Amino acid sequence: MLAFVTLSIKDAAAATGSANAFIYVIGDALGGTFGSIILWLVTAAMWFCGLASITSFSRMMYAFSRDKGMPLSKHRAQI
Structure with a gap:
């Protein structure tokens, strides 16, 4: 699962700037x-x-x- 989450990062700068990068990446990749x-x-x-x-x-x-x-x-x- 971690590999899929890492591969689905669209904007690394926005992910690192968010409060929780994991939640941001999942929400960005799969929708709300x-x-x-x-x-x-x-x-x-x-x-x-x-x-x-x-x-x-x-x-x-x-x-x-x-x-x-x-x-x-x-x-x-x-x-």
């Missing part, structure tokens, strides 16, 4: 409404990726604590 939809989809994908990372970390931390594989595992296994 469709660009906003794509940006919201990217935001949702990043949210769910972060949520999955936090969830898997908490499950692994509990499993390692339960099996006495982490420091203070006796206290963490009870949480």
Whole structure:
């Protein structure tokens, strides 16, 4: 995706002068409404990726604590 965004830059000076170059390039390349939809989809994908990372970390931390594989595992296994 980053390669496509980089290749779709029409005016590099305007992109660097904007507040957020990524949003500017997507809006300039795809238009107002469709660009906003794509940006919201990217935001949702990043949210769910972060949520999955936090969830898997908490499950692994509990499993390692339960099996006495982490420091203070006796206290963490009870949480």
